[in-house]
Structure formats: structure tokens, C-alpha cells
Amino acid sequence: MNNDNPPPKIEFPCPDYPIKVLGEATERYREIVLSVMEIHAPDFDIEKITIRDSRNGTFQSVTVFITATGVDQLQAIFDDLKKLPETRMVL
Template identity: 35%
Template sequence: MTTPSDTAASDPRKDSLIEYPSRFPIKVMGANVNGFVHAVIEVARRFDPEFDPSTVELRDSRGGNYLGVTITVTATSREQLDELYRALTSHPMVKVVL
């Protein structure tokens, strides 16, 4: 016999504070160089085919050497977000992902 607590424990969606699908902002920092924003957008599109580049927010560092890029993706699962974070953090142009 299955109890309600057994069902909740076997449902990975119950382990997350995020309800899927949802809009999920991710901040990506890197050197302020040509191609950085494009590279971040391309990674976002691999994980969210409906990603809209017009929603990208940019913020220069105080000295202008670094650029903060906020992308907002449609998160569909914890696995999708984990893979997206891995892809971003392993990209050679990316310094930090929040």
C-alpha cells in the first residue's frame, strides 16, 4: 500500500522550491569582450528553444572590464537547470554564474 508520504518522496518535483515550468533568471558574469553576450544567448537557446534574446539584461562592472548578463529561461525541470548551469560554468568566456 502506498501512503501519501511515499508518493511525495518519489516525486522529484516535491523536492524543489521551484514550480515547473517557470521563468527563471540566471546571472552570468564574464569579461566585457566581443562575443560574450552572443555565447551566453547560444547556451540559453540550447536549453530553452523559446528563449527570447530581447529579454537579456546587461550591466557593466564599475571599471567596465566585466559584464553581467541576466538571462531568463523557462525552467522545465531541475535536470534542465543543472545542465544549463554546467554548460554556462564550463564555457571559457564565463567567470561566474548565479
């Protein structure tokens, strides 16, 4: 495998950029994820949000599509989502 090729670069602004968060399935978690998104990407499309519960209902994934404006914005979103005690993974 050739590792000389750099990963593809994102061109900003990048519409429909998905951010998926996996955490404990609580009503509070969903609301706090959306509040973080409103701080950093207030123009996200609320109609495109997908929420899925795990088979046993223990965990929940929340996917939000934003218009990514830059690396700093994405890093701030990831950092704030990772700080939530319920969060297990941010993709």
C-alpha cells in the same frame, strides 16, 4: 536559526526564471552565453535580456529569463555556462 525548514521548491514549469552570468566583457562572451541559452531554453525572451558592464568595463553580467522546465535543464545550463573560459560566476 532553525535549519529544519527545507529551501523552497521550484514548481516546474517556472516562467521568468532568471539566470545571471558574470564574465569577461567581450562581444564573444555575450554571443556564446546566448547560444548556450538557445540550446537549452530556445523559447527565452530576447526582449528581457539585460546586459550590464562593470564600472571599469572589465566584466559583464548577462541576465536571461527562461521558462525552466526541470532540474536537469537548469543543471545543463549551469554546467555549460561554467565551462566557458570567460565565465566567473553563474547565479
